[in-house]
Amino acid sequence: MNVRSILVAATLAAGAAGAATSGAHAIAPLPATGDYVDASAWLQTDDDVNAWYDIVFGLRDGFDDICGDTFCEGEYSNIESLRFRCSVDAGSGVLGECVWVFAASNEEVHPARGRILVDARSWRCRLPLAAGTTMDELLAALADDPLYAPLPRGAVTIYDGLGDCL
Secondary structure: OOHHHHHHHHHHHHHHHHHHHHOOOOOOOOOOOOOEEEHHHHOOOHHHHHHHHHHHHHHHHHHHHHHHHOOOOOOOOOOEEEEEEEEEEOOOOEEEEEEEEEEEEEEEEOOOOOOEEEEEEEEEEEOOOOOOOEHHHHHHHOOOOOOOOEOOOOOOEHHHHHHOOO
């Protein structure tokens, strides 16, 4: 069993435990209840789980493809995608926030002492989501090209948001 299959199985098990109380999320969003969970815990169908992990892995792959020609030039040439996460209101499916976390470092050799000097940095990039955006809308909008697809209820892309962050 590969890592993705394990993640999918674990997410489905977690979602099944809450499915009886959270209801179907295909209905129009209800007002936020203030009970936020991680997106992977909110997903309730195999299709949603697969769509979510396709987005997560697609973002990482997309960033890796463009890093050297865009964000990874200059002082921090080794920027790595660490994690993409979203919070979802458990009752309504409305997104609270999505962040994409990155890290990088710059190392230099101290010529007199032979020590490696490390300047480490991390970035917490918030997605420019429109208020009231639901998880279902995000899954549908980012299905084909997560890095460059317009976010729901607007024209801005995740790539556009990275320019303001990295």
